[in-house]
Amino acid sequence: MEFSSKIIEQAVDAFAQLPGVGKKTALRFVLHIIKQEKSEVDKFGSLISRLKTDLKFCLRCFNISENEICEICANPVRDASIICVVQDYRDILAIEKTGLYKGHYHVLGGLISPMEGIGPSNLNIESLVEKLKDNSVAEIILALNATMEGETTSFYIFRKIAPYNVKLSAIARGIAVGDELEYADEVTLGRSITNRVPFDSSFKK
């Protein structure tokens, strides 16, 4: 696409870097912004810059945080002896929303994916193993996606922490609450039968 203005071109290119955004969508965004009030647009622009200046990754768990240590790690009420391993920040949001988890997290920052050139050294796995060395951690919960990459990463972590005396668990796979059995895929249904739970515990919140 050719634009009459260099600034439009640069702004379109910048927006087109965002995941899932092509040049046409980027141009729609730019034209929408040009029609906004100046104060709104300035606020938007400075918010983007502030994402980088005001936010850091928590030194302990790599969660996104406004401080060196994130709110969850800094909260004395939360149980530091349980660590839930997740792929990224969005998974923390999702789990926190359930209100049922009171331990700490560890954000990997991705999943092992040879296709995308992401190996174990690109992820925060060493720092997870490091946490086990003083025996303060009792349990690690793997909460990674049930995809090829997620399973590979889970297995890699399983092997890495095998030498340590720590309980390793994974979130339960099964039929989603509200879903009908007949439409479930075989693998999920199979796992939900293999990993069946005592009847009364299936009602616990």
Added chain:
Amino acid sequence: MEFSSKIIEQAVDAFAQLPGVGKKTALRFVLHIIKQEKSEVDKFGSLISRLKTDLKFCLRCFNISENEICEICANPVRDASIICVVQDYRDILAIEKTGLYKGHYHVLGGLISPMEGIGPSNLNIESLVEKLKDNSVAEIILALNATMEGETTSFYIFRKIAPYNVKLSAIARGIAVGDELEYADEVTLGRSITNRVPFDSSFKK
């Protein structure tokens, strides 16, 4: 959605204002930006602010421009006696890409749409009529979408400029080059028969 940080929340809200972007997509954008280099992010933020400070609407045709008068209006080679009426900036880009139009433009800034509360007074129609008063304009070409709103707007402009001595034309509707007749809708095919052109002119570039 609840976020652990006020800045993330504000940034997500800002991105979610963009057309077609929901909160989940906005969060994906924000997380993508957080992972970028600081210099890249600062550039992105300032580009957005510059969209508003460095760009204006051309005083003559309402095209987006870096100067008071846009490049097209300021170009002495272009024919000021022909005005092509378009909905927005993207239509100018599309027509300019053909390289076949050498006249001026007039950007309406939208189409008449009672459903969205857009009336003639919200569009740059008065200023178009104003241009006709000194008899310097010989032809107006309506290049609006062939939708309900586009046709309504075209008809409104047709009535508005009827008192003036100016030729009014509309871009040709018909079967797209490369399309097969049997798959064309009836209205388009009907129009392309009614508005048939001399055989030799259909090859002119």
